Amino acid sequence: MSTDLDLQRLPFAANLADNGDRVAVAHSGGVLTYQELADRVEEVGRRLGSERRLVALTAGNDVESLVGYLAAMAAGHPLILLPADKPAALESLVAAYDPDVVLHSGNGRMVLEERRPGTGHTLHPDLALLLSTSGSTGSPKLVRLSYDNLQANAESIAEYLGITEYDRAMTTLPMSYCYGLSVINSHLLRGACLVLTDLSVVDPCFWELFRGQGATSFAAVPYTFELLERVGFAAMDLPTLRYITQAGGRLAPDLVRQYAGLGARSGWELFVMYGQTEATARMAYLPPGLAGTSPGAIGIPVPGGAFRIEPVPGLEHGELVYSGPNVMLGYARTPEDLALGRTVEELRTGDLARRNANGLYEVVGRRSxxxxxxxxxxxxxxxxxxxxxxxxxxxxxxxxxxxxxxxxxxxxxxxxxxxxxxxxxxxxxxxxxxxxxxxxxxxxxxxxxxxxxxxxxxxxPTVGDPPSSAKTAGDSVVRIFADTLELAVISDGDTFVSLGGDSLSYVAASVRLEQALGHLPPDWHVTPVGVLGAALKKQGKRKRRRLFARLETSIVLRAVSIFLIVSTHIGFLHWQGTAHVLMAVAGFNFARFQLSGERVPRLRRQVASVARVIIPSMAFIGFAYLITDKYSLANIFLLNAVIGPEEVTTQWHFWFIEVLVYLLACMTALLAFPWVSGAEKRFPFLFPLVLLGAGLLTRFELFEPGIPHTTPTLWLFALGWAVARARHILQRCVLSLMAAVTVPGFFDDPSRELTVITGILLLLWLPSLPVPAGLRRVTLLLAGASLHIYLVHWLVYPLLVGFSPALAVAASLAAGAAYWALCNCSATVLGRAKGRRAGPSGG
Structure with missing residues (x-):
């Protein structure tokens, strides 16, 4: 085969300079115009040489990777595209295909590793790109794509999305993934701008970048929509957003309807798409106007493509077969296959499909x-x-x-x-x-x-057993999450929040993670397990000595509050108001950990979370009932606030636990109604404000709930909930004003009211607080055990307060922490025992 580089090139990559001074790329380091991008592409193309060679590129969502990709395409060098974060895939494919050159980014420039001068391969003149269909496994089976495939599919996508030079696309997907690459190709084709980032949609910085760059679109896979729900996407103000695309698997019809409706109300469109790597990226799309009426359909063929349905013997539905200029040349399994031309004319998708009365195609199953x-x-x-x-x-x-x-x-x-x-x-x-x-x-x-x-x-692994993968660096992180959350399966892409963690398990995981890493990373609860595992491997046994460490504000408030509550009850100190700060923190954590995901699974998590408060409380109060004469059966069943005596006696010791349970149970019951749950998702900030308004009816005694001595804490719980949902400075200012206006006069004690206001403002404005390094673990321990300390201290301190109030405080804190550890250990043992019983019976 000829090695003349003039035989084939990718037109939109070779003609970047035609767009002149238009911005081609925006990234954290600035911007590149099309002319500047073309210059950098040309420079790397010269380094690749004049002879056509096989190039392997490990790509991330960065400028250097983009330049390397475009340089190979513009200069006519066939390219194997790989993810930058999977070295095993590179090692496997280098061994299988023996590329002439390996490219990767490093220190802000493209690193070129020349493995031989010239080429050791026979390369077909049409061969442009080699992509894996198996993700990052490094399988030697690759899809062979031509220059015509790439150009035709980019033109097709740009046409039905209506991409213009004024569009700006966020890179939410890896460049090495055909869907992510199609976003790049279609936008460069039209002279549009790419906003390069590898940030996740759960990262607030992603949305700051989105707004700052005036982005008009982003690409999503089904899992992305779960993450969007968790960050309150429905309430976001994104005036420049023009459309969202979805592919990478079937999105549930209900979610298609939901997001199509949201887009219609907010001024953007949802494009549901269907594709495979073998078709370069896209084969079908659902026109946005049909998403509400046909949410289960894949739609119509992309411009230039066509479908037919071929009967399959013994099956009700036939196989969907696609033809078009974007159909691959064929597969490659060995280096010799790189010399092959076209070996397939149409693509058998492997999907079973039908065409409905409206002419839309629907996938109903998978033949394989x-x-x-x-x-x-x-x-x-x-x-x-x-x-x-x-x-x-x-x-x-x-x-x-x-x-x-x-x-x-x-x-x-x-x-x-x-x-x-x-x-x-x-x-x-x-x-x-x-x-x-x-x-x-x-x-x-x-x-x-x-x-x-x-x-x-x-x-x-059987149900309830943590994964056993002790050979990996991330195993300690996996085991921490598995033990804390009682999970059987945890992957590198999971986060604490995506795994269903709540406020109680949050601190338990914090303690162990801090011990493993030597510090607690910021936003660790939304950091993927794989990233935390890599940090652990890098950290090893090294621990930096620091005077101060930063901990999340909610954790510090829990630790300080429980210390002051116990100290005030004992008489060691006198500082009131922190119990009401904890009510706001409870609402804050309820919003953070209990409102993600779909309604039914979320309801189960909420019920389980309430149970984690009720069970240890009833167990301990039952024990206290048996060994003292201070409490009643109403205390055991957490009903003293409802049926107990109106006068304040020792039976009111557990009012905080009772009110907390009432609030959590009521919120769980309320959100069990589909229309309420839907309203909360649509209006994540407004919803707690409505609850706050309802709570203020009791705060200002406009409504009497009929439960004596339980101060109207719905108001504070809802305020904490709203704090967790505040995304903008204006929202935070509104909540600050609410706290400043509603708290004064509540206790008729200015110092107590100042404590509550200060706690809420800290929670609202400061994501973390400095803590002396020597007190870091103690702070985490007290925060995690705060509920149990509150329970236990009523029995412990009377035994020691006459001897030493300070000793009584220390003993109460230690006993509560011990009870917390016992409850955690018991829950883990019971969970694993349940898993071992359920595993065989389910087989």
Missing amino acids: RFVKIVGLRVDLGQVERILADLGIRATSAGSDQGLVVAIEGEHDPALVGKLLAQAIGLPRAALEVHAVRELPRLATGKPDYQGVLALARKGG
Whole structure:
């Protein structure tokens, strides 16, 4: 084959300079015009040489990677594109394909590692790009794409999205992923701007960058929409947003309707798309105007493409077959395949489809997702649909030996297995069901079927057991999360929040993570497990000596408040008001940890969180009832505030616990109503303000709840909730004013009221506070054990206060921490025991 570089080049990459001084790239370090980008591309192209060679590029969402990609495309060098953060994939593909040159970014420049002069390969003149279909595994099976494929698909996407030179796209997906790359190609084709970032949508900095750069679009996979719900996307003010695209897997029709409706109200559009790497990226899109009426459809073929449905013997629906100029040349499995030209003319998608009455195509299943078990043909997609109809989110995988199903949430695996076996006519012994906190996903957000298979009782963890992967650096982080959250499956892309962590488990995890890392990283609760694991590996046994460490404000307030509460009760100090600060903190943490995800799984987490308050409280108060005469049966069942005596006696010791339980239970019950839950998601800041207004009715005695001595703390709980939802300075100023206006006069004690106002303002304006390094672990411990200390101190301090108030305080704190540790240990043991029992019964 000829090695003449003039044979083929990618037009939009070779003609960057035609856009002159228009901004091509915006990033954290500034901007690049198209002319500047073209100059850098040309410089790297010269370094690659005049002879056509096979290049491998490890790419991130940075300028250097973009330049390296465009340089290879503009100069005509076939390119293997790989993720920068997966060195094992590079090692595997270098061994398999022996590239002539390896490119990677380093210290703000493109590093070129020349493995040989010239080339050791025969390269077909049409060959432009090689992409993996298996994510970051380094599989030698690659898709061979031509220059015409890339140009045609970019033109097609730019046409139906209406991309113009005035658009600015955020890079929410990796460049090495065909969907992420298609965003780059289609925008450069039209002279638009790319806002390069690897920030996640859960990072506030992402949205600051979005607004600052006037971005007009971003790309999303199904998992992205779960993250958007967690950050209150529906309430965000994004005046420049023009559209959102979605691909990378099927988005639930309800979510399509929800976000299409949100877009219609907010002035942007949702494009649901369908594609495969083998089609360069896109094959179909759903016109935004049809998303509300046909949310389950993939839509119509992209411009220049066409579908047909080929019957499949024995199946109701046929296979979807695509043809168009973006269909790949074929696959490569060895270096010799790089010399091949076109070996396929159309793409068999492997998806089963139908065309509805409106002419829209709908994917109804996956042809390859069938297994034959004991002579029965099982549709794995149908398995998931059966469970979805029961309100159970599931992912299934299997082989001819058996079926493995992961179900999300706290469902009974044995019962689900029985129902499913009956529904599909499969012998019970051929079916395993495993309950997990969240379904296994790949980094792209797609279902991780291998992760589901790993749950199988032969070789995989059983329900409740933490993963055993002690050979990896991140294992300690994984084990911390697994133990704290009682999970079986945790992946590198998971975060504490995405795994369902709440305010109680938050501090427990903080203590162990701080011990492992030597410090507590900022925003660790939304940092991926893999990133924390890498930090742990880098840290090793080294610990920096610092005078001060920064801890989250909510943690510091919990620790300081419980110390002052106990000290005031004992008489060691006198500082009132901190119990009411804790009520605001409770609302703050409820909003942070209990309001993410879909309604039913969220409801289960909320019920479980209330139970983690009720169970240790009832257990200890029951013990106190047996050994003292201070308490009643109403105390044990947390009903003293309702049916107990009106006069203040020792029976009112646990008022804080009772009111907290009432608030959490009421909020959980309220949010169980779909319309209420929907309203909270649509109006995340306004919703707690409405609750705050309701609470002020009791605060100013305009309404009497009929429960004596329980101060109207809904007002403070809702205020803390609103603090967690405040995203803008104006919102924070409004809440500051609310605190300054509503707290004074509540206690008729200025110092007490100042304490409450100060606590709320700290929570509102300061994300973290400095703590002496020597007190860091003590602070974390006190915060985590605050509930248990409050319970225990009523029995401990009377034994020692006559001898030494200081000793009584110390003993109360220590005893509460010990009870907290006992409860955590018991919960972990019971959870694992439950998992071991549920695992075999579900198999």
